[in-house]
Amino acid sequence: MYEPFRDPTLTPRERVDDLLRRMSLREKIGQLNQRLLGWRAWRRDGEGISLTSELDDELARWGGLGALYGMLRADAWSGRDWETGADPARSADVAAAIQQRVRAASRWGIPALFVEEAPHGHQALGSQLLPVNLAAAATWRPELLEEAAAHVGAELAARGAHLALVSGLDILRDPRWGRAEETFGEDPLLAAHFTRALVRGLQRQAGIGAVLKHFAGQGAGIGGRNSSGAPLGPRELAEIHFPAARAGIDEGAVGVMAAYNDIDGVPCVADRTLLTDTLRDDWGFEGIVMADMFAVDRLMRATTDAAHAGAVALRAGVDLSMCDLSFTELELAVERGLLTEADVDVACARVLELKVRLGLLDGDPPRVAFPSPTPDIAEAIASASLVLLRDERGVLPLPREARVAIVGPNADDVEALLGDYVPPLPPGVASSIREAIGRIGGIDPPFEAGCALTEPIDGGLERAAAVARESDAVVLVLGSSSGRSYDDDFQANGAAALGGRPPGATTGEGFDVAEVRLPRAQRDLVEAVTGAGVPTVAVIVSGRPLGVEEVLDRCDATIYAWYPGPQGGQAVAGALFSQRDWTGRLPVSLPRSSGSLPVTYNERLETTLRYVDGDAAAVVSFGAGARDDRIRLSDPRGPLRVAWRELPGTVVSVRVRNDGARAADVLVQLYARARVPGILPRRAVLVGFAHERIEPGSTRRAEMTIDRDARTGFEEGASGLLDLWFSTTGAGEPVDAITIEVC
Amino acid sequence: MYEPFRDPTLTPRERVDDLLRRMSLREKIGQLNQRLLGWRAWRRDGEGISLTSELDDELARWGGLGALYGMLRADAWSGRDWETGADPARSADVAAAIQQRVRAASRWGIPALFVEEAPHGHQALGSQLLPVNLAAAATWRPELLEEAAAHVGAELAARGAHLALVSGLDILRDPRWGRAEETFGEDPLLAAHFTRALVRGLQRQAGIGAVLKHFAGQGAGIGGRNSSGAPLGPRELAEIHFPAARAGIDEGAVGVMAAYNDIDGVPCVADRTLLTDTLRDDWGFEGIVMADMFAVDRLMRATTDAAHAGAVALRAGVDLSMCDLSFTELELAVERGLLTEADVDVACARVLELKVRLGLLDGDPPRVAFPSPTPDIAEAIASASLVLLRDERGVLPLPREARVAIVGPNADDVEALLGDYVPPLPPGVASSIREAIGRIGGIDPPFEAGCALTEPIDGGLERAAAVARESDAVVLVLGSSSGRSYDDDFQANGAAALGGRPPGATTGEGFDVAEVRLPRAQRDLVEAVTGAGVPTVAVIVSGRPLGVEEVLDRCDATIYAWYPGPQGGQAVAGALFSQRDWTGRLPVSLPRSSGSLPVTYNERLETTLRYVDGDAAAVVSFGAGARDDRIRLSDPRGPLRVAWRELPGTVVSVRVRNDGARAADVLVQLYARARVPGILPRRAVLVGFAHERIEPGSTRRAEMTIDRDARTGFEEGASGLLDLWFSTTGAGEPVDAITIEVC
Known part of the structure; x- marks a missing residue:
């Protein structure tokens, strides 16, 4: 019998539509859940492995499984270690065994997405661990992280995983926060570049889907208290907290994780303006939105009713939940009229379409060898x-x-x-x-x-x-x-x-x-x-x-x-x-x-x-590092007048001289201050950076463009003046600035 | 010759329209300026006083004067003391002499508004000084402040002043801020009640116009740094920072002072959404908006052009500036097309209308005796x-x-x-x-x-x-x-x-x-x-x-x-x-x-x-004070279900028992937590408070209404559950709460 959803010559959307017509509501809702903690789906059994009744119960409940989180996770919390966990040699077997069982439990043979933590290397036995994101950002060399991420992706692919959870979107506005290390720091442009690097490395090079976390504003939680609220206004969000997400999505990231925190009172998982109006309608995102672990259940602080909490999150734009009770009660929510089946179909279609795009419906991918470790790239970043x-x-x-x-x-x-x-x-x-x-x-x-x-x-x-x-x-x-x-x-x-x-x-x-x-x-x-x-x-x-x-x-x-x-x-x-x-x-x-x-x-x-x-100032400010006394910047140049739409990509330049006796590697930073009448300027905004190599005793004119990911302050058709200045050690006050009239 | 603007039988608006038709652009702009520091308009001259050439220059420049700030101010900054300043006996003479000169300089005989600082008593020699606002708020007895404000108003009236600058709108969200003492604390409802008390005491009882400062969000400036930005969202503004302003305006305050800080990047004096859309269109405010001192000139951080800065502020909704260069260049702004004369007319009409309403165009008010000091009320508040x-x-x-x-x-x-x-x-x-x-x-x-x-x-x-x-x-x-x-x-x-x-x-x-x-x-x-x-x-x-x-x-x-x-x-x-x-x-x-x-x-x-x-919690939280062990609260009662529009005014009650041998004065506080699906609840919101006197060994049922100035979370037609609980010592966690279904 011809089943269109199995036909790889059809578009993903056609295949998904066919599947949706066949699936029961229960089966669809199953696709929106990743409730079971992955390491509890299997156990080591001498040298072999066996699957658990917890897995079977979950499969029986839904007639399949949407996604499985942390199947290979090994750490103190999971309790998995070298005695009990999945080493590289065993990982692909674990994945294959579970996937086989998942397919068998589904009337349509739909496999599960395997989702793994990879905030700085895969959190699994034998993986290549990397410096934390905050360290990577301190290199100001996204290309190094891209190379490392490609390796992480290759490991994940060899182990049979599909999606990597990676941090990048949290912009560190309060260093009291314990998760400071997971961020790329306080600057949106730097975070945007490193987020792009993650997506390129994982997705383009290794075929592993990147789920970017967390969306949005979590780095500004009050008091630096984990997952506390961020009562921010739209301009602060757009200028500081959105650029990394937008860049990652532009780069093709297949997933975004909705954060724990609220923005101005609305928890991200309940925020339709954020997850649907901004993310999908304005930015054109077509991937999945995953909720952070138990984040949907936290909506029960406002409604004690799990079905209601689940309905609020789904309607806001959450497609896939993690561990929540709430999303298991969506069937009840439909019965009670809090949701329609069409609402469920929208989310389910996104999950299924991602599975199709990642090739999950087209049989097991060929096994590939676990890549050799790459301590060199980790050390280079460090x-x-x-x-x-x-x-x-x-x-x-x-x-x-x-x-x-x-x-x-x-x-x-x-x-x-x-x-x-x-x-x-x-x-x-x-x-x-x-x-x-x-x-x-x-x-x-x-x-x-x-x-x-x-x-x-x-x-x-x-x-x-x-x-x-x-x-x-x-x-x-x-x-x-x-x-x-x-x-x-x-x-x-x-x-x-x-x-x-x-x-x-x-x-x-x-x-x-x-x-x-x-x-x-x-x-x-x-x-x-x-x-x-x-x-x-x-x-x-x-x-x-x-x-x-x-x-x-x-x-x-x-x-x-x-x-x-x-x-x-x-x-x-x-x-x-x-x-x-x-x-x-x-x-x-x-x-x-x-x-x-x-x-x-x-x-x-x-x-x-x-x-x-x-x-009241910082002891040492963003962008700083000990000055290289050999290096002189001079003669900055740029156009006198630019239309606001053409500001991204505008070329400016500066002469860089090396008075030393050795060649010098120099990080040149470009800062801007927008003078738009009626808007209070930020002291400085990083709008570009580049590494230059200058031979001893010589001079180069370094060209730089105003970065497309930078929020200069002229995004909305504003007119005014843009001061631009170069530095090798942070913004400081504008010195030797050039001014562009933006109209 | 009949000049309609002099006719007290016409409406203020009719009189103002007539004046506007007669006045030159320069004269109108003069009405929008209070550039001269008031204590520099005159000097002590032995036992008499004389007026300064600074005053004459200012009058000549504008053909009159809009307002004069701090004519009677005495403190370290003004340098005025008992040797050089205006004591109560001399103040009315100073005011009369200056007003006579102002009128004479105006073709239409328009007097100036005399504006004085009165954050806790008039900042002038011989005034009755009061405890600071933060102390007044700690009484939880707005009626005491109303009585004191009426006295302050009577002093001001006797001295010939018209407007009192009073704090009340800043909600203290960061105690690092040096101006903490000027606020009524961290709670919007308490601030709203005390702001109403100020307006009632000054305006209704004493006929002195209240200018409420500062609008808006200044109590949430980042880092507690004076006049720093508040990158807040609209919900936080509406729930925390607006209620006091709204209450003061509802009570009839004639003026509002636009604050130094920006909200989400837009300085308050440049914020048309704030000063016009919200304040006037949504809330129906018809008084004047005054800018804080030099606040308009601070817009020159974005535009170095004073005329441009003035135009931005005027168009946003600032009517009267204080000390700024920018507002003196509005004529240039009109010439350059940054403003129309009609824009100037709108602001000028508001200033003139206030003068008419305060009776300034109807001749000098009769002199009244300086009131006797009232240390009793000041001590009672303390x-x-x-x-x-x-x-x-x-x-x-x-x-x-x-x-x-x-x-x-x-x-x-x-x-x-x-x-x-x-x-x-x-x-x-x-x-x-x-x-x-x-x-x-x-x-x-x-x-x-x-x-x-x-x-x-x-x-x-x-x-x-x-x-x-x-x-x-x-x-x-x-x-x-x-x-x-x-x-x-x-x-x-x-x-x-x-x-x-x-x-x-x-x-x-x-x-x-x-x-x-x-x-x-x-x-x-x-x-x-x-x-x-x-x-x-x-x-x-x-x-x-x-x-x-x-x-x-x-x-x-x-x-x-x-x-x-x-x-x-x-x-x-x-x-x-x-x-x-x-x-x-x-x-x-x-x-x-x-x-x-x-x-x-x-x-x-x-x-x-x-x-x-x-x-992470407070050492002692809002609303707390040592528990009175004689007092027992029990049996809270309220309706089961209320429509959201009817929530303000809803009556709830609690039994208050005094087990002691003396009568007890008790402050009963009513707190609420709104459970609106999709909104993260505030831990607690004060929605009512009342002092009760309970005879020894007896019980009273204290009735309280959900206050009209409280933001319960159900203002926008939201439905959900409202938990309510009573306390005498701060919110704590909800104990013995009743729950109202709001629909």
Whole structure:
């Protein structure tokens, strides 16, 4: 019998329409659910695997399955480890076995979408872990992340997965937020470029669908409290929080995840203006909208009725839920007239069309080999992400022959390098900064932790000072950690729960802080160590922009290293002992303390310059990094007058001179300030950036275009003046600016 | 010759239309300016006064004058004091002399509006100063402020002024803001009631026009930084920032002042949606919109062209500017086609119509005597504003025979009681808390400051501890100060400038703080004093909600006293030594530290309960005060179902029982939580409050209506459930709630 939905010569829409005509309401609703946690669908059975009755029950309930989340997830929350989880060799078997069972349970043989966490590498055993997004952003080299994402995609494809959940859309407006590390920082343009890189790497290169999270505004949640509300206006949303999403969609992302937070009172999963009017009608998005885990059930804070909550979310534009009770009651919602079957069809069609587009209805894809690990690209990102904040006395690079003492709570901690959302690593893959420095020197350097992340250690300060005094130089490794333990408690959605006991970690999902200053125990350590009078290089390992004013004041050099991943120890060690160009730049401003927030560089102009009790500005601002004294920018040029529609793509240029004796890699940044009458200008807006290589003693004219993803302030036909200026170290105040009349 | 504009039998509009037909463009624009600072229009000349050439120049320029700001202002910024300023006896002469000159300069004899600052009493010599607004709000008794405002109005009328600038619309969402004291706190309903009280007292009782400031959103400026932007959405504006303005306009306020801040990028003075669509078209406001001082010139951050800036503001809906260059160039703006003369006419008509309505065109009003001072009402507000936060061991009232030591930086400081925007007081009017306690005891109690507001004093802690040890009880007076000195530097708009030297003040306009915790010097003093082991009562004198967790933990009783005004010392002393009902309640939540902001009680529900490094909740929340253990609430009742339009005015009730042996004054608060599907509920919203007097051992059923000024969440035809609960000490979680179905 000819069944059109099986016919690959028909359009996806034709195949889906045929399927919809055949499916029952129950079956359609099944396609909108990914309720079962994937690692509970199967278990290791000696060397083999077996499928669970939980899977069978779910399949029986729906006559199939829409999507399965986290089938290969391995971490403290899932409890899956090297004994119980899916290593690379076993993963494709797990996927195939589950898919076979899913197909068999469906009258139409519809397979499930396999959805995996991949915020910085796939959260599965044996995957290539990457530096966190905030580190990637500090490279200002999206092409590196694209290459890495292509590898992650190849791994996922080899394991039989279809969709990768990747962060990118959260713009970090409050560094108290524990998920700071998952963002590409505070700037929409930088986030847009890295989001495009993720989509290109995963989708175009590897054929894995990218689901971009989170949409929208979650990086501006009040108080930096996870998933708290963002009472923002439409201009702030459009200028700060939407560009990355829009860029990712423009690049072809197949999915978007609706965020937990509300925007001005309306939870994103209930926000039809956001999920339908803006996303689909204005931007032309045709993929699926997935809700964050249990986000739809949270609507029951306003309605205790699960069917009603599900109906609100579906009508707003959520297609696929994750773990919610609410979406399992959509049948009841239809019965009660809260939804029509046509509403369900709209969402179901999107899920099915994605399956068709990904080839799921056309039989199993050929098995491909698991790709070789690529520590090189991970290390390259880690290395390029290092931001030298200060080295005024030129203590870097450290001489290889120096006796170097290693001090600090993060100096010998591998976990602290990795970030949140990581699988257990096999031994030997990652090394701590201490171990990596030891490998360079060929000897085991003297080491003293000095303190824990937030607590003193008995006698630690004295021992650290003693170790410092006996050395030629000190590497002082401070910061935070997102390390999770298999003993930790977790919330229903996998975020770590803050229990009664003092948590070891200070960042990551669920680990928001009230105070972003470096904790007192670490400030005391800085004082004790620098008191020894030995050249001291501070390395800040943190997924959050910390207030490190005292570190900058007291240490000879300071490097911000983010969470650099398993190859991060090596990258840091290499950078400490080698002549290099420091092209990494802050993707986020470093605040003085929580009391001075917000300090993002692109806030609007203010008249207040300081508080009674301190400066209101950032300690180090977005885009900054130690100035390369060899480099001179001069003679900026651009057109005098441009029509607003033609502003994106407008070419401007600047002369870049290298007075040094070595070739220089330079990151040139282009900032703008829009003067539109009646609108208060943002202090600066990044509208372009490019890496240039300048030969010694030579000059190049660097050309740059005003980026299509940048929101200059002239998007709506506004007219006025656009000041543009170049920099290599953040916006500062406009210096040597050119002005374009926009009409 | 019959000139219709002089005919009092015509309508104001008819008279204004006639005037407009006669006036030149220049004359009309003159009516839109109040550029000259009023105290510079005249000078003391021995016992007489003379008018300045500055006034004559301004009159000659415009052929008249729209308005004159601060003619009677006396303070450090204006430099006017008892030697050089206008005392009550002289004020009406000053006004009459200036008005005569203004009329003579106008071809049509149009007088000027005299505009005076009266944020808590008229900022002029010999006026009755009141507690700051934040203190007034803590009484939860708007009728007290109405009575006081009527007195202020009578003073202004006797001095010949027409308009009073009064605060009320700023809703304090970030306590870092230096102007916290000028607000009625964090709640829109409380602010709405007190704004109504101001308008009733000034306008209805005294015939002085109220100009309500500031409109809108200034209490939510980012970072608590003065006049910084508020990137808010429309729902947050409508629910939090608009109700007070709307209530004041409903009460008949003749003026509104457009604020400095931008809302979502659009400065209020350039915001046509705000000033015209919302204020006039939606709310029916027919008075004048005045811009804050130099606020229009600040538009030159987007356009360097003053005429353009003026045109933008006028077209948005600003009628009368203050000090701006921009509004003096409106003639040029008309010439250049940025405005039409018809645009100018619209604004000019509003200014003229106000003059007509206030009787300015009908000759000088009869002189009235300056009213006798009313320290009683000021003291009554101060006394009712005291919030007892804790007295678990029952140390209050202190026995009159006890040897009481007075300690703390604010214990013997009169200035610290007064707040910002105060004139110099004549000697003997105000007394410090130490002096007032001394009068009660009839002896001079031992006193030791112990520390300055933000700095230690050499040996202070030791002396304070010693004084404490030798006493039966300690009154420890901590907090902040808005005291200004005639040596201070000021910004162009009169806000104090933060210069290089350590400022003495820690609150008031221009004195924003990064950290709202009680300063370390004072926390150290708390530790030193309480270490003496003597019963200690802390009194917090502050115009800002401070983080006083350690005070609450260590002192036996804590009273929040705000800036209680010149009679505040007496009010505090009286309260310490008398049996009384503490009915004052917090109008604003006390945060733990800046890191946990925002902590307002009516934020939306969140899932995060704490930060890694501390609790995310307020230390003491809005509406709270020490529980009166005699009082029991029970048996709440209300209708089961109400149509949304009928929700305002819906009657609910609760039984209030007094188990004590004395009659009790009780403040009953009514809170609501709206459950509207698809909207994230606010934790609680105050929808009503009332003072009840309950005889000993008896019970009353207190009836309350859902207030017309409350935004329940059901204003737009929404349907759902409304939980309602009663409390005497803040919202807490809903307990014993009744639920109304709203349809």
